[in-house]
Amino acid sequence: MGEVFAGRYELVDPIGRGGVGAVWRAWDHRRRRYVAAKVLLQSDAHSLLRFVREQALRIDHPHVLAPTSWAADDDKVLFTMDLVAGGSLVHLIGDYGPLPPAFVCTLLDQLLAGLAAVHAEDVVHRDVKPANILLEATGTGRPRLRLSDFGIAMRLGEPRLTETNLVVGTPGYLAPEQMMGAEPDFPADLFAVGLVAL
Structure with a gap:
């Protein structure tokens, strides 16, 4: 039996690690199903504030993987999301190489629909990149994409959690104006989608 968090979430096995958190496959004892649980690893105020901001996003869209619940237990904090079992776009391309154009169009259509829902919430x-694009395991069915990892996302008008001239995001997917420290905006996300499509 793994560690049970807040009397509800049993951490079963690690499935990923990011800048400030580790993602676990966890058993939700209340809902009686597996979920993905992101556990905050760092305890400094800046990381906690960013983590709280991320867990507060509740974007309900079939192509967005947003947090669904959160819990705190002593000095530990986690939030949960649906468990997506198909891997990331990075894994798909690594396993199969360049994807057929029709498949790419299907994925881009879903990615843009999910991103439109994100942008509709301001x-x-x-950080749109292949590693943050997860795929549901559908067997031979139509692929189903989920945009994930809102760790550095922000609402327009919210105070920045980084210094004005500090660049956040993944090199290779940043719009030129973002590399120069411009305020985050929707066109920068679309620029990253274009780079993903390449």
Whole structure:
């Protein structure tokens, strides 16, 4: 039996690690199903504030993987999301190489639909890249994409959690104006989608 968090979430096995958190496959004892649980690893105020901001996003869209619940237990904090079992776009390309154009168009259509829902909530993702594009395991069915990892996302008008001239995001997917320290905006996310499509 793994560690049970807040009397509800049993951490079963690690499935990923990011800048400030580790993602676990966890058993939700209340809902009786597996979920993905992101556990905050760092305890400084800046990381906690960014983590709280991320867990507060509740974007309900079939192509967005947003937090669904959160819990705190002593000095530990986690939030949960649906468990997506198909891997990321990075894994798909690594396993199969360049994808057929029709498949790419299907994925781009879903990615843009998810991103439109994110932008409709005045949220800029700021880190659209293949590693943050997860795929549901559908077997031979139509692919189903989920945009994930809102760790550096922010709502327009929210105070920045980084210094004005500090660049956040993933090199290779940043719009030129973002590399120069411009305020986060929707066109930068779309620029990253274009780079993903390449």
